[in-house]
Amino acid sequence: MSSPVDPSPQTNSNEVLTIENVIATLSTLLARLPSYKDSVPQCSSSNNNNRGSSDINNGNTTMITATTTDNNSGSSNLNNNTNTTTTDNISGSSYLNNNINNSDSLDDEYRITLSQFDKLQKDLDQIKDAFSKLKNFEHDADGPGGPIKKLKCCLDDITKVVVEAPNDSFPNKEVQDKLSAIMKDALKLKLKLNFPLWRPKKFSTNSDVHRYSLPSNGSDGEVDELRGLHMSHKFLSTSVFTEFQEVFTDLDTRLKLCLLSFVVLPANVVVKRRLLINWWVGESLLDPPATEKKTAEDIAVEILTELEVKGFIEPVKKRHKQDADRFKMKHLVHCVVIMLAQEAQLLHYDSNGNPTVKSLRCNRACLVKAEGGTSKQVLAPNLDLEELHTILNVNEPFPDLRFEWSAKMKRDNIVDWFSKMKNIKVLYLGRWKNSDQHSIEGQSSDQHHRVKKGSLKNHIEVESTEFLQGLQNMKCLRLLSLQGISRINELPNSIGKLTNLKILDLKACHNLEAIPDGIALLKKLSHLDISECYLLDGMPKGLASLSELQVLKGFVIGNVESDTDDNHQGLPQQFLGGMCFPQKRDSCTLEDLIGFKKLSKLSINTSSMDFPTRKELQDLSKLEVLQKLTIAWRDSGVKPTIAPRKLNRLLAMRRNIDPLELPTKLEKLELKCFPHTTKPDWLIPGKLQSLKKLYIRGGKLNNLMQYRERSVMWKVEILRLKYLETFIMDWNELQSSFPELIFLENVGCPKLTSCPCDEFGVWLKH
Numbered sequence: 001m002s003s004p005v006d007p008s009p010q011t012n013s014n015e016v017l018t019i020e021n022v023i024a025t026l027s028t029l030l031a032r033l034p035s036y037k038d039s040v041p042q043c044s045s046s047n048n049n050n051r052g053s054s055d056i057n058n059g060n061t062t063m064i065t066a067t068t069t070d071n072n073s074g075s076s077n078l079n080n081n082t083n084t085t086t087t088d089n090i091s092g093s094s095y096l097n098n099n100i101n102n103s104d105s106l107d108d109e110y111r112i113t114l115s116q117f118d119k120l121q122k123d124l125d126q127i128k129d130a131f132s133k134l135k136n137f138e139h140d141a142d143g144p145g146g147p148i149k150k151l152k153c154c155l156d157d158i159t160k161v162v163v164e165a166p167n168d169s170f171p172n173k174e175v176q177d178k179l180s181a182i183m184k185d186a187l188k189l190k191l192k193l194n195f196p197l198w199r200p201k202k203f204s205t206n207s208d209v210h211r212y213s214l215p216s217n218g219s220d221g222e223v224d225e226l227r228g229l230h231m232s233h234k235f236l237s238t239s240v241f242t243e244f245q246e247v248f249t250d251l252d253t254r255l256k257l258c259l260l261s262f263v264v265l266p267a268n269v270v271v272k273r274r275l276l277i278n279w280w281v282g283e284s285l286l287d288p289p290a291t292e293k294k295t296a297e298d299i300a301v302e303i304l305t306e307l308e309v310k311g312f313i314e315p316v317k318k319r320h321k322q323d324a325d326r327f328k329m330k331h332l333v334h335c336v337v338i339m340l341a342q343e344a345q346l347l348h349y350d351s352n353g354n355p356t357v358k359s360l361r362c363n364r365a366c367l368v369k370a371e372g373g374t375s376k377q378v379l380a381p382n383l384d385l386e387e388l389h390t391i392l393n394v395n396e397p398f399p400d401l402r403f404e405w406s407a408k409m410k411r412d413n414i415v416d417w418f419s420k421m422k423n424i425k426v427l428y429l430g431r432w433k434n435s436d437q438h439s440i441e442g443q444s445s446d447q448h449h450r451v452k453k454g455s456l457k458n459h460i461e462v463e464s465t466e467f468l469q470g471l472q473n474m475k476c477l478r479l480l481s482l483q484g485i486s487r488i489n490e491l492p493n494s495i496g497k498l499t500n501l502k503i504l505d506l507k508a509c510h511n512l513e514a515i516p517d518g519i520a521l522l523k524k525l526s527h528l529d530i531s532e533c534y535l536l537d538g539m540p541k542g543l544a545s546l547s548e549l550q551v552l553k554g555f556v557i558g559n560v561e562s563d564t565d566d567n568h569q570g571l572p573q574q575f576l577g578g579m580c581f582p583q584k585r586d587s588c589t590l591e592d593l594i595g596f597k598k599l600s601k602l603s604i605n606t607s608s609m610d611f612p613t614r615k616e617l618q619d620l621s622k623l624e625v626l627q628k629l630t631i632a633w634r635d636s637g638v639k640p641t642i643a644p645r646k647l648n649r650l651l652a653m654r655r656n657i658d659p660l661e662l663p664t665k666l667e668k669l670e671l672k673c674f675p676h677t678t679k680p681d682w683l684i685p686g687k688l689q690s691l692k693k694l695y696i697r698g699g700k701l702n703n704l705m706q707y708r709e710r711s712v713m714w715k716v717e718i719l720r721l722k723y724l725e726t727f728i729m730d731w732n733e734l735q736s737s738f739p740e741l742i743f744l745e746n747v748g749c750p751k752l753t754s755c756p757c758d759e760f761g762v763w764l765k766h
Helices: 019-038 045-058 108-142 147-164 172-194 239-250 253-264 273-282 296-309 331-343 399-409 414-419 466-473 493-497 517-521 541-545 614-621 643-654 731-737
Strands: 314-316 326-328 364-367 390-393 426-428 479-481 503-505 527-529 551-557 601-606 628-633 668-674 693-699 718-722 743-747 762-764
Touching: 019 108, 147 172, 239 331, 253 273, 253 296, 253 331, 253 364, 273 296, 273 326, 273 426, 273 479, 273 503, 399 414, 399 466, 414 466, 466 493, 493 517, 517 541
Parallel strands: 364 390, 390 426, 426 479, 479 503, 503 527, 527 551, 551 601, 601 628, 628 668, 668 693, 693 718, 718 743
Antiparallel strands: 314 326, 743 762
16 A cells, blocks of 8 residues: 555645635645545455444445546436345446445445545536636736726726815716716626636536536636526525626616516527517607607617616627617626516516516416427416517427317317407517528529528427418507518408508518518508518508508519510510519519608518619609618619610710709618629619718629719728629729728639638728
8 A cells, every 4th residue: 555645735824825826736635636546445344344334234225426527417317125236337337235245346435535536636626627717807807908997997086086176076977977887897807706716516417407507717707607696595595696686776667677677588689679679669668758859769779878887787799880779688687687586576487487477467478398399288267368468489490289189188179269369569479589490691693592501490480371360459569560570461451450550570580471461551550570481472552541651671572564575474574484473463662662751771672673663763863861771672683674764865865954863862772682793873882972881792793893983982981792703893993993991701703803801701991
């Protein structure tokens, strides 16, 4: 047997304990552990026999577990009457019971000792890791540009303002702004300081609370899994919880309700600002006072900014974007807000972390996929359907089956059951997560579209649209979203009875073949999204009566039937052999939209290669408040005709008499799959002096050179060029045409040469 080893390194009792000393001591201990472990003898039979006889005499069952750093998930329980064999399989190791001769196995006492050494090594590794994180935090916090330095600078600024302020005029607003900034930095510092070293004990498997743990890298103190933390009473005593509790208490009711939107959705998930705005508009949380000129978007920005400043959410910026249009709530904050919401009886979560309806004060119901994948769950079993204000589909792939089962439990048919939701304001059944599952990236008009097929994880479909007949009684409904739901080929005409509907989201309903005429009765509709509904061949004429529309996405313009040849079943001659939908004579046209005095955003899908014609340009120019315009040409499958060149000659002849142009207040223009090689005459920089963003994606355009009016240059600041295989310009020509450019994205444009772009195809002006 080896000689005993000194169990600990010698330390000076007068030495000042520092983080470096602790890390050094732990490193020394960890370095010596293998030698300690090797000094343990592999056999001590007398001790083993005594232990075994004692266990037998006492009638006790001894369970011995060997843990390893690789896998310790499969150790089995022992009992006195079970025969087991020792194997080399680490994940399924078992031990001989007291009735089997264990002379060929390693000594049990030896195993226990090794197990304790392994556990000690694991614990010391974790402690050392925690102190290393603390050391890194100390360096980052107090280093140049660190939060400690920032806090000191902010305090110095406030001191200077206060000291220099005149006695009769104290700058309250300036001090308040500085205090808000310093409070935000202080809160972030407290979160970093508390959480990376705070590790609650894991609960036993018998507990209702699920296990949770810190990530192995610990880079930002974020947790990978915190399911069940909202049920832990120990968490209530942490400074993290009490800090947020104080801030939450000071929020007004509207801010609290907006904040709860984030905890209805999963933690750490990225949420688009548009989703939140639509949701809050639906719940009447963004209705501006009659005396103010603020829009719903303005109020939403204020709310999101305040929640960000108070540390509840954080912005998520897409690469090279100046402004964030996405947000997320981190796991830890998510758990805090869940507990606060439950305390206020505004929300309830089950032990699996799923939102449920439990009290009358909670009028939001969520469709959450069951663990077993079944839809046989009752929606809001303890709540009268008339009390519901919001239904949000979190991740249920078959919402109609869920409704059908709920109706069956109440012995109702699905239409009658659905009709009982008379006071519902938000019915969000569609997809809300970001997904590229169905996105189409046009490379050029003479090639097939490239479809990026993503995961089907977010797939939603219905077996039948019968339940939508129940919409007719939802007179309070303000938001209806069926986004991305498959197998919806039509909507009931009774949708016109939703007289308070403000937002209708039908995006990516790929089976939708027509918009019902009843839509003409939705006089309060402000947002209509029918983009990516590729089977639509026209717009109902009644659309022209929706004068409150501010956003219209997916407006379809086909080829007018009067231009077709009767011998070819209504298809235009130049499109024979291609996929092209003729436009019906009674379809809504751009001329019908001239009365839309609030329309600021419009996207158009067209199968006409002649679009926009002279008449259509005249109609577009009359949309006086339009700020954002997108035009997407469908691939007809044939080469361009000469009609556009004839049109350009006609336009050139009439330019001095009747100049044609796009709306002059346009700030953003996006062209997708432009079917011609030359720049159209309506793309005139001199007439688009407000244009700051120009995006061109796919198509045959070969340049953006200015051949006429060379003295008038583009005012565009952000230019995105994608998948333009025939686009020929060099960097000097591009800079000459766009002297105010500050951002360029060049993706899939091989003939756009000499651009100083980075690996992502991006150039930024410094």
